[in-house]
Amino acid sequence: MRLSPLVITHTEQVLREILQFAGPADVVISRYFREHAKLGMRERGAIAETVYVILRNRLVYNHLSESGRGAQMRRLVLLGLADIYGVEALGGISEEEKVWLEHVMKIDRARLPKKMQANLPDWFYNRLVAQYGEDETLRLAAVLNTPASLDLRVNTLKAKREDVLKVLKEVPVECEPTPYASSGIRLHRKIALQNMPLFKEGNVEVQDEGSQLLAQIVGAKRGEMVVDFCAGAGGKTLALGVAMRNTGRLYAFDVSDRRLAKMKPRLARSGLSNVHPVQIAHERDARIKRLAAKADRVLVDSPCSGLGTLRRNPDLKWRQTPETIAEMAQKQQAILESAARLVRPGGRLVYATCSLLDDENEKIVAGFLEKDDRFVLVPMQQVLGEGKIGLEMGDYLKLLPQIHQTDGFFAAVFERVR
Numbered sequence: 001m002r003l004s005p006l007v008i009t010h011t012e013q014v015l016r017e018i019l020q021f022a023g024p025a026d027v028v029i030s031r032y033f034r035e036h037a038k039l040g041m042r043e044r045g046a047i048a049e050t051v052y053v054i055l056r057n058r059l060v061y062n063h064l065s066e067s068g069r070g071a072q073m074r075r076l077v078l079l080g081l082a083d084i085y086g087v088e089a090l091g092g093i094s095e096e097e098k099v100w101l102e103h104v105m106k107i108d109r110a111r112l113p114k115k116m117q118a119n120l121p122d123w124f125y126n127r128l129v130a131q132y133g134e135d136e137t138l139r140l141a142a143v144l145n146t147p148a149s150l151d152l153r154v155n156t157l158k159a160k161r162e163d164v165l166k167v168l169k170e171v172p173v174e175c176e177p178t179p180y181a182s183s184g185i186r187l188h189r190k191i192a193l194q195n196m197p198l199f200k201e202g203n204v205e206v207q208d209e210g211s212q213l214l215a216q217i218v219g220a221k222r223g224e225m226v227v228d229f230c231a232g233a234g235g236k237t238l239a240l241g242v243a244m245r246n247t248g249r250l251y252a253f254d255v256s257d258r259r260l261a262k263m264k265p266r267l268a269r270s271g272l273s274n275v276h277p278v279q280i281a282h283e284r285d286a287r288i289k290r291l292a293a294k295a296d297r298v299l300v301d302s303p304c305s306g307l308g309t310l311r312r313n314p315d316l317k318w319r320q321t322p323e324t325i326a327e328m329a330q331k332q333q334a335i336l337e338s339a340a341r342l343v344r345p346g347g348r349l350v351y352a353t354c355s356l357l358d359d360e361n362e363k364i365v366a367g368f369l370e371k372d373d374r375f376v377l378v379p380m381q382q383v384l385g386e387g388k389i390g391l392e393m394g395d396y397l398k399l400l401p402q403i404h405q406t407d408g409f410f411a412a413v414f415e416r417v418r
């Protein structure tokens with residue numbers, strides 16, 4: 001099947017905008033498609049996929065595009081398209097471009113410098129190497145630079161995992177239970193889930209297995225008072241509400257009205273009625289004070305660099321800098337300190353990020369424990385045992401894409417002992 005030459009020109013235009021890194025790639029792509037309503041589904045799919053491949057492989061493509069002639073943006077797009085569809089599938093390329101592409105596609109990328117193969121910005125690569133060593137960083141980078149699987153969480157208020165697996169297999173959709181999360185299903189390919197009764201009736205939600213595990217380690221129980229301090233569009237809120245079997249009170253705080261609004265239809269589908277979304281102005285908002293020392297459990301799913309989610313958001317690695325990480329760390333410390341005030345004596349506090357960097361993880365935990373001696377760390381192995389989760393961890397939950405096939409996640413659990 002030959003691709004329309006239009007795919008090349010449109011991808012060039014979108015890419016030009018995205019490479020200015022003024023906003024998230026998915027937002028730019030959605031806007032571009034709204035402005036070009038006539039683009040067909042197939043073209044849209046090809047444009048989006050090509051942009052993502054280029055963002056993932058940017059360093060290697062920059063290197064390969066040094067040869068050849070014409071605008072560099074076009075050469076990047078041709079490389080992306082050739083990687084996905086093969087040179088023969090490209091419509092509207094000149095003979096010269098074809099010869100060039102056939103030549104560069106034969107280059108053995110495994111012989112390029114390791115750092116280039118990782119396709120990560122220098123500062124990030126260096127920090128990962130300092131944390132994990134070079135070999136592990138290369139394994140991590142290789143997986144971070146591939147698309148994620150599609151994971152679902154079964155809403156066990158409405159359905160059983162084995163029944164949902166049966167329905168999916170009848171479609172047929174190849175899928176299997178996730179290895180660690182108790183309600184997860186992993187699909188082998190993306191499907192138009194939004195149109196399926198399973199989704200519309202609230203039996204499943206899309207959620208990475210790592211996110212499901214974070215909600216599980218909170219350990220929320222029936223009848224408790226739980227606070228999801230950075231609830232966003234409610235991914236973990238929904239999982240917590242189900243763990244509480246739709247009883248007790250679950251506060252969903254966030255500073256973003258827009259994100260909280262996205263939680264509404266999800267809540268409606270889920271059938272949960274124990275969730276109370278509250279928009280707060282900032283982490284020291286007066287509305288938080290009346291819950292001081294009342295919560296059994298508080299989850300801080302903190303704003304972070306998102307560098308653990310590069311499989312889904314490959315543009316993040318080019319948008320973050322050491323400066324944005326340092327700013328983020330200050331915010332994380334402030335949010336964790338404020339959220340801690342809500343925990344009752346004997347209650348638990350969970351700090352989580354989807355970052356791979358110590359600066360946003362271990363260092364925040366150390367800073368917090370140093371300042372607030374009412375809290376002690378609960379070793380993650382103990383927490384996992386309590387939740388019957390079959391994972392081996394030390395003090396923290398550290399999920400890594402190359403090992404656990406999830407996004408990169410970090411979590412620490414604290415108990416208030418005074």
Ligand SMILES: C[S@@+](CC[C@H](N)C(=O)[O-])C[C@H]1O[C@@H](n2cnc3c(N)ncnc32)[C@H](O)[C@@H]1O
Pocket residue numbers: 211229230231232233234235236237253254255256259280282283301302303304335
């Ligand atoms: C990692 S996201 C949360 C994702 C969400 N928990 C989920 O599972 O879908 C972090 C959230 O923190 C929110 N946030 C940022 N600053 C905050 C603050 N000072 N207090 C509370 N929430 C904040 C952001 O709006 C964002 O929605």
